[in-house]
Amino acid sequence: MYTGPSVSHHMGIPTTLTEVLRTYEPVIGLEVHAQLRTESKLFCGAPNRYDPEQPNQAVTEYCAGLPGQLPVLNVQAVDMAITAGLALECTIRTHSVWARKQYFYPDLPKGYQISQYDKPICEGGRLVIRDEQGEQRTIGITRIHMEEDAGKSIHVKGRPYSLVDYSRAGVPLIEIVSDPDLRSAQEATQYLRELRSILRTLGVCDGNMERGNFRCDANVSIRPRGQTSLGERVELKNINSFRFVEQAIEIEIIRHAQVLEQGGTISQETRLFDPDRKQTRTMRSKEEAEDYRYFPDPDLPPLVVSESHVNELREILPELPANRRQRWMNTWNIPEEHAISFAEERALADFFDAAVGSQATLAPAIANLIKTEILRELKDTPEAIAESKLKPEDLRTLIVHREEGKISSSQAKKIFAKLWKGAGSIEALLKAEGEQIQDLSVLTPIIEALIQANPKQAEQLKAGQSKLAGYFVGQVMKQTKGQADPALVQKLLTKALEKMG
Amino acid sequence: MNIADLSLAEASDQLASGTISSEALTSACLSRIEALPALNTFIHVAATTAMKEARASDTRRANKASLGPLDGIPIGLKDLFVTKDMPTTAGSKILADWQAPYDGTVVKRLREAGAVIVGKNNQDEFAMGSSNEHSAAGPCVNPWHKDRVPGGSSGGSAAAVAAGQVLGSLGTDTGGSIRQPASFCGIYGLRPTYGRVSRSGVVAFASSLDQVGPFGRSAKDIALLMNVIGGFDPLDSTSAQRDHPDPLLTLKNGVKGLRIGLPHEYFSAAIDPEVDQVVRKAVQALQEAGATVQSVSLPHTKHALSTYYILCMAEASSNLARYDGVRYGYRAEETELRKMYARSRFEGFGPEVIRRILLGTYVLCAGYREAYYERAQRVRTLIRRDFESAYEGIDILLSPVSPTVAFERGSKTNDPLAMYTADILTLSVNLAGIPGLSVPVGFSSEGLPIGLQLMGKWFDEARLLQTAQALEDVLQVHQQRPKLVA
Numbered sequence: 009m010y011t012g013p014s015v016s017h018h019m020g021i022p023t024t025l026t027e028v029l030r031t032y033e034p035v036i037g038l039e040v041h042a043q044l045r046t047e048s049k050l051f052c053g054a055p056n057r058y059d060p061e062q063p064n065q066a067v068t069e070y071c072a073g074l075p076g077q078l079p080v081l082n083v084q085a086v087d088m089a090i091t092a093g094l095a096l097e098c099t100i101r102t103h104s105v106w107a108r109k110q111y112f113y114p115d116l117p118k119g120y121q122i123s124q125y126d127k128p129i130c131e132g133g134r135l136v137i138r139d140e141q142g143e144q145r146t147i148g149i150t151r152i153h154m155e156e157d158a159g160k161s162i163h164v165k166g167r168p169y170s171l172v173d174y175s176r177a178g179v180p181l182i183e184i185v186s187d188p189d190l191r192s193a194q195e196a197t198q199y200l201r202e203l204r205s206i207l208r209t210l211g212v213c214d215g216n217m218e219r220g221n222f223r224c225d226a227n228v229s230i231r232p233r234g235q236t237s238l239g240e241r242v243e244l245k246n247i248n249s250f251r252f253v254e255q256a257i258e259i260e261i262i263r264h265a266q267v268l269e270q271g272g273t274i275s276q277e278t279r280l281f282d283p284d285r286k287q288t289r290t291m292r293s294k295e296e297a298e299d300y301r302y303f304p305d306p307d308l309p310p311l312v313v314s315e316s317h318v319n320e321l322r323e324i325l326p327e328l329p330a331n332r333r334q335r336w337m338n339t340w341n342i343p344e345e346h347a348i349s350f351a352e353e354r355a356l357a358d359f360f361d362a363a364v365g366s367q368a369t370l371a372p373a374i375a376n377l378i379k380t381e382i383l384r385e386l387k388d389t390p391e392a393i394a395e396s397k398l399k400p401e402d403l404r405t406l407i408v409h410r411e412e413g414k415i416s417s418s419q420a421k422k423i424f425a426k427l428w429k430g431a432g433s434i435e436a437l438l439k440a441e442g443e444q445i446q447d448l449s450v451l452t453p454i455i456e457a458l459i460q461a462n463p464k465q466a467e468q469l470k471a472g473q474s475k476l477a478g479y480f481v482g483q484v485m486k487q488t489k490g491q492a493d494p495a496l497v498q499k500l501l502t503k504a505l506e507k508m509g
Numbered sequence: 510m511n512i513a514d515l516s517l518a519e520a521s522d523q524l525a526s527g528t529i530s531s532e533a534l535t536s537a538c539l540s541r542i543e544a545l546p547a548l549n550t551f552i553h554v555a556a557t558t559a560m561k562e563a564r565a566s567d568t569r570r571a572n573k574a575s576l577g578p579l580d581g582i583p584i585g586l587k588d589l590f591v592t593k594d595m596p597t598t599a600g601s602k603i604l605a606d607w608q609a610p611y612d613g614t615v616v617k618r619l620r621e622a623g624a625v626i627v628g629k630n631n632q633d634e635f636a637m638g639s640s641n642e643h644s645a646a647g648p649c650v651n652p653w654h655k656d657r658v659p660g661g662s663s664g665g666s667a668a669a670v671a672a673g674q675v676l677g678s679l680g681t682d683t684g685g686s687i688r689q690p691a692s693f694c695g696i697y698g699l700r701p702t703y704g705r706v707s708r709s710g711v712v713a714f715a716s717s718l719d720q721v722g723p724f725g726r727s728a729k730d731i732a733l734l735m736n737v738i739g740g741f742d743p744l745d746s747t748s749a750q751r752d753h754p755d756p757l758l759t760l761k762n763g764v765k766g767l768r769i770g771l772p773h774e775y776f777s778a779a780i781d782p783e784v785d786q787v788v789r790k791a792v793q794a795l796q797e798a799g800a801t802v803q804s805v806s807l808p809h810t811k812h813a814l815s816t817y818y819i820l821c822m823a824e825a826s827s828n829l830a831r832y833d834g835v836r837y838g839y840r841a842e843e844t845e846l847r848k849m850y851a852r853s854r855f856e857g858f859g860p861e862v863i864r865r866i867l868l869g870t871y872v873l874c875a876g877y878r879e880a881y882y883e884r885a886q887r888v889r890t891l892i893r894r895d896f897e898s899a900y901e902g903i904d905i906l907l908s909p910v911s912p913t914v915a916f917e918r919g920s921k922t923n924d925p926l927a928m929y930t931a932d933i934l935t936l937s938v939n940l941a942g943i944p945g946l947s948v949p950v951g952f953s954s955e956g957l958p959i960g961l962q963l964m965g966k967w968f969d970e971a972r973l974l975q976t977a978q979a980l981e982d983v984l985q986v987h988q989q990r991p992k993l994v995a
Binding site: 299302 | 599604607609611613708712713715716717744747826827829833836874
């Protein structure tokens with residue numbers, strides 16, 4: 009198991025992150041590629057459906073780069089990019105320009121990628137995160153630009169060929185570039201989580217790093233504490249999980265410090281993270297860096313967006329995760345831990361809001377049930393709450409009954425399990441379980457009969473063998489099919505034993 | 510008279526009146542193609558399907574279900590137009606065996622109008638050239654003289670119309686590739702306003718300059734073809750979303766009161782005296798018909814050639830990146846990716862294409878883009894403004910199409926700069942995005958055709974055709990047919 013970065017020891021050379029951080033300050037900027045959840049691709053009518061199990065199924069003549077094919081812009085993608093820009097408080101360009109980024113690779117069907125270069129659609133935004141001390145930190149967003157994804161190359165080990173899946177070619181992406189404002193690997197993952205949560209809340213991206221629809225490159229440098237100028241930076245690629253982002257950055261920070269402490273210099277380059285070996289290695293040096301020969305795409309007129317359209321999109325922005333968390337914590341007394349985990353997934357957050365409805369006082373109880381029962385059921389797919397059979401208002405009704413003592417917690421659990429499976433309506437289930445039996449004229453005869461039938465055990469219980477109480481209560485519950493109020497049974501049992509004299 | 514010598518408009522009338530059949534017309538055209546293989550006007554001839562389409566057209570007519578004026582008319586397509594039932598090579602070895610799975614927009618429109626697609630015309634490789642000598646299918650020959658070039662890049666399309674092998678054809682014009690061959694072959698060729706005809710389904714050379722246009726033997730032929738191929742296409746994002754007036758409605762309106770500007774930069778010493786003389790005679794004819802003529806200036810003309818070549822090469826280097834041997838087209842067998850790319854492209858492209866890709870790559874490189882590409886873009890704006898200012902006082906600009914008549918084959922192939930200079934009078938039109946029409950107005954002493962160029966305001970094609978019609982009525986040059994054919 010990986011237990012944190014460490015590297016072979018040299019005399020006087022820092023080997024742990026803690027040592028490095030005493031002398032050096034890391035400076036990190038992230039470039040995130042997020043696939044947009046549009047119906048069709050960015051510049052053609054092919055469905056935006058990349059399924060590695062069914063290669064080359066979502067491919068048109070345009071996706072294959074056939075001669076004579078021209079791009080036609082998908083405006084849904086533009087709206088999603090603008091929405092992301094607005095949520096990140098960017099300035100939206102009313103006039104942005106498509107540019108061709110040119111390089112040769114088999115998964116790039118036209119020999120260029122349509123992207124945006126010096127006039128991206130969004131510029132100058134910000135994202136607020138919490139640092140390790142819990143203080144708010146504002147991370148600048150340099151820009152967001154739109155572009156088409158490349159196809160997926162598959163290199164088959166031991167085969168003299170590679171395979172290409174063009175279903176991914178042309179899928180709309182936004183690239184979100186942060187300012188170099190992050191100061192630790194932990195802040196970098198914080199930023200990524202918050203960004204993903206925002207994009208999911210907006211419904212513009214699935215945000216799944218493992219599946220590659222949310223990808224991250226990190227620019228990392230370090231500088232002696234107190235120095236204002238930036239150190240030479242390295243771009244890290246192939247970091248496809250939150251865990252790897254943290255590992256790769258930390259490993260790179262230590263490597264930089266070691267190189268500098270040994271009198272070396274860091275050279276600007278692109279490095280690949282190797283998650284198996286827990287190290288980074290050179291992919292290409294600055295000298296080998298490709299000249300992409302950007303120029304405005306003559307097949308596409310400049311993208312013009314009216315201010316009124318931007319305002320329309322601004323007006324329909326959903327409540328963002330940060331605001332939601334604040335509202336829950338301040339007005340509903342929801343613990344921060346729950347607030348963070350619910351707000352990260354829009355479907356779950358919406359469910360929680362709907363379940364609480366106007367019953368603000370029940371919010372903590374509902375939150376608790378979601379945390380303990382629902383998230384356990386959903387495991388790693390909290391977004392599946394949207395397809396669950398459980399209706400939020402039914403959950404509310406259930407909690408109301410439990411809090412008012414009309415049903416026991418065990419009954420509530422039972423009813424929840426049935427609601428979750430869609431086995432019956434809330435009304436029917438509550439009726440079937442019946443309300444909790446608190447009627448003394450029902451309970452007292454049952455208890456008295458039990459004592460008469462088990463005189464020996466009753467004596468022992470009375471003499472102080474208190475664990476026998478469980479047996480009696482259990483028997484009562486059994487005879488009442490679990491509908492008795494156990495606390496009341498306990499009380500009545502004590503009373504009945506005293507009466508035995 | 511051979512019915513293949515009819516103009517498209519005449520043939521259209523005779524098909525409508527039942528005097529001729531499409532079957533007879535198509536058959537006459539196919540015979541001409543067969544009789545003159547030395548012209549090398551076609552890369553692919555679809556004789557069987559053409560005859561089938563012709564008979565289908567005759568059946569429609571018999572059933573009073575004609576699809577319009579082009580129904581049953583034999584048409585040729587430059588091999589840059591993507592077609593699903595014929596190969597599309599762009600005149601290049603790199604696409605020698607490529608079969609497209611779809612028809613481009615204008616091809617669809619022609620088919621929907623009942624046109625009989627006879628085949629794919631020879632051209633300079635990827636439309637790069639002014640002589641139709643740079644073709645993987647070999648050079649095309651001018652029907653007026655066996656040693657002369659037909660012009661280019663749409664040489665085959667122009668020569669086939671001049672030779673009566675088709676009644677009309679489509680070409681593309683990036684810097685003069687319709688107008689110059691039309692002039693060299695003694696026919697009409699229109700380069701429409703940028704955005705007037707869809708580029709979807711046309712192999713791209715330089716996207717901001719390319720425009721599809723028709724060849725014909727009369728002004729009316731051009732009008733009939735434009736009415737079918739023109740108009741907005743959602744598949745081309747640079748296509749203009751506007752209505753276009755029917756040029757047939759104003760064709761016979763004459764030139765009374767028309768204000769013609771002669772840009773003095775276009776009548777320089779470099780113009781062959783015979784060309785200059787014939788063009789000026791035509792100007793006089795227009796004056797006699799009621800037009801007024803004045804001299805105007807397009808001061809940035811001297812920068813047009815370098816501006817044009819920087820931009821078209823930059824765009825070409827990018828547009829031709831897709832021919833990499835990976836998905837279709839010519840591939841050199843290599844085990845290493847970089848080598849496969851290099852050899853496929855080096856062996857698949859001809860020398861002129863390679864030259865332009867190299868120059869185009871260079872002008873976009875970091876450190877050079879500002880000095881070349883970006884500066885050229887700014888000059889392009891100045892050239893467009895030249896035209897805007899000129900059009901404030903006049904309706905139409907007039908000049909020769911080419912400084913010379915058709916030159917001898919091989920005379921410029923070793924001197925790319927001389928070849929590029931042949932486009933000097935046509936390429937400003939492409940930089941400005943305005944329409945330009947080549948009109949046959951006379952012959953040199955050697956009997957080679959001379960063309961006149963009319964340049965109009967944006968989307969003012971109708972006025973160009975109206976002016977051309979007035980010239981046609983007076984000069985009657987369009988009735989002449991090349992000697993090789995007779």
